[in-house]
Amino acid sequence: MRKLYFLVPGTGGKFACGGLWAELKAFKLAQQVCIAEVVTYRQREPDKxxxxxxxxxxxxxNAIFVISWGFDIxxxxxxxxxxxxxxxAHSAGYKFSLPASIPIITVSRNTLGYWxxxxxxxxxxxxxxxxxxxxxNLHLERDIDVLVQARKSSEYLLKQLIPALQQKCQVQVVDSYVEDLxxxxxxAKVYLYDSAEYWAQQNVSEGFGLQPMEAMACGCQVFSSINGGLSDYLDPGFNCYKIAGYxxxxDVDRILKVINSxxxxxxxxxxxxxYRPENIIKRWQVILEExxxxxxxxxxYPGNIPSLTRGRLLNLSIQRIKNKFRKKYFQGL
Incomplete structure (x- = not known):
């Protein structure tokens, strides 16, 4: 197999975020299938x-370059x-198109449908x-009623819901890096996640939404928005609750009910x-072979399937309208 080069702007500092950690995890799992290496392109790093x-x-x-940083694609x-x-592809909605010569690997079915x-x-x-x-789930004593990570949280969550909950239960708001998430x-008994407002401001989608699933795996009850990639696995009423409900x-009544019950x-x-490593490694094997x-x-061989450009879509629309009028004309004879 060809060697994989995973391109990232940098591996720390101002580039540190959930998307970077997810990409580095994907890189490490790909190493179980073929030779792979991380390459930086904005900041030089001594070991890369x-x-x-x-x-x-x-x-x-003999190499494949894996690109992922949305704004740089x-x-x-x-x-x-x-x-x-x-x-x-993590998030969807960036204002660019890609030629058919560049295959796309998506992290969610939501993004899969977009592309x-x-x-x-x-x-x-x-x-x-x-x-x-x-x-x-380590079955520890849950001494935190409600856990919230401030980053990506909506104004409603931070300025309305959390102050209301703080009057009635133990709430912990995290606004810095957590060593042992x-x-x-x-x-925590309940984890709150409301990212729809954040991603709407960015004009792109929630690519996957790792934190709600990580919280669920640890035995938390999750109240979350259901935007973008979150819709892949969140099922309100069955494995989670929809936050910002009317x-x-x-919201306060529902959250307190869950805490008290x-x-x-x-x-x-x-x-x-x-979403566990074994399945992802198996999928890497199939994808990389293809x-x-x-x-x-x-x-x-060159690509020879017509693309859905704006011009072609316009021509197809004109043809459809012509065919419609032609059909009506002959029916009227």
Whole structure:
């Protein structure tokens, strides 16, 4: 198999975020299938190759560049157009298109559907994010009634719901990096997550939404928005509760009811199996075999399926209207 180069702007500092950690987890699992390496392209790091230097090397046909940083994709795709490139898509909604020569791997079925419509001639695959085994129910004493991470939380959550809950129960708001997130989830009865407002401001979608699933794996009851990739696995009324439900008072009543009833989610390990390392490694194996076959094919054959450009869509619409009028005309004879 070809070597994989996972391109990230940097591996720490200002680039540190959930999307970066998810990409690095995907990289480590890919290493179980083939040779893979992390490459930076914005900040140089002493222990990692830098993209501009790497592109000077020969025999890069034996490599696949994996790009994932949404805001940089258009620029990277252009820079790497002479090479084998795969887009590892987390969020959807970025204002760019990709040629059919760049296959797409999506982290959620929500994003899979987005690219299935936007890039109908591209090879598209589904590879969910990993929920590692450290996220499990340790059956600890749950001394936190409500847990909230401030980042990505809505104004309603931070300025209305949380102050109301603080008058009635023990609430912990996290606004910095947590060293042991599984332990914190295991101490909480309820986890609140409301990211719809945040992603609406970014004009892109929630790619996967790791935290609610990690909380569920640790035995928390989850109240969450159901936007973007969250809709892959959240099922209000069955494995979670929809937050921001009509009124603040209704939210408070439902959350207190869950806290006081000591209800724990009854989710089997089978529910999480799709997102555990073993399944993702198996999917990597299949996807990478297909990608290597595709890039072998691409060397000898050009793409020849018409793309759904604006111009072509306009022509198709005109043809449809003409055919409609022609059909009515002949029916009237």
């Amino acid at each position: 190759p830098f993209l501009d230097d790497l592109l000077q090397e020969p025999n890069l046909d 258009a620029q990277l795709a252009k820079k790497l157009q002479q090479h084998n490139v795969v887009y590892h 299935g419509q936007k890039a109908p001639n591209s090879l598209i695959y589904y590879l969910p994010n990993e929920i590692s085994y450290e996220f499990k 599984p332990e914190l989830f295991n101490r 009124s603040q008072e209704y 000591a209800i724990s989610p009854k989710l089997s390990e089978e529910f999480f199996a799709e 990608l290597n076959a595709f890039f072998d094919h691409k060397k000898n």
